[in-house]
Amino acid sequence: QVQLVESGGGLVQAGGSLRLSCAASGRTFSTCGMGWFRQAPGKEREFVAAISWTGRMTSYVDSVKGRFTISRDNAKNTVYLQMNSLKPEDTAVYYCAADPDYGLGSKTLLQYDYWGQGTQVTVSS
Numbered sequence: 001q002v003q004l005v006e007s008g009g010g011l012v013q014a015g016g017s018l019r020l021s022c023a024a025s026g027r028t029f030s031t032c033g034m035g036w037f038r039q040a041p042g043k044e045r046e047f048v049a050a051i052s053w054t055g056r057m058t059s060y061v062d063s064v065k066g067r068f069t070i071s072r073d074n075a076k077n078t079v080y081l082q083m084n085s086l087k088p089e090d091t092a093v094y095y096c097a098a099d100p101d102y103g104l105g106s107k108t109l110l111q112y113d114y115w116g117q118g119t120q121v122t123v124s125s
Contacts, residue, residue, distance in 0.1 A: 003026050004096050017082070025077065033099035035099065036049045037094070049061070061107075064090075067084050086123045097116070
């Protein structure tokens with residue numbers, strides 16, 4: 001079992017920045033691939049960013065490339081999502097997810113076994 005708790009969401013103006021954190025407990029975090037997903041009202045949950053268990057591989061959805069950065073600190077059992085140059089279309093509930101057993105950082109929602117409760121990000125225009 002892996003328990004995930006997101007934090008860092010909030011209300012920000014367009015062009016601003018936020019850093020989301022996801023603290024993990026339970027199973028060994030260092031062998032989990034980690035992902036960030038988001039869900040806007042009336043839309044399906046979509047992939048945002050992922051990082052492999054080694055931290056060496058990262059991937060992003062095209063709409064956030066150059067603006068968002070995913071990183072991890074295994075000493076703190078935490079994965080981060082630094083979000084810069086935020087746009088109103090980034091407004092959503094953001095979820096972190098864990099893919100155990102040496103996950104490579106999948107873009108596929110079904111690859112992830114454990115999910116946090118989500119944190120709201122609202123970007124005003």
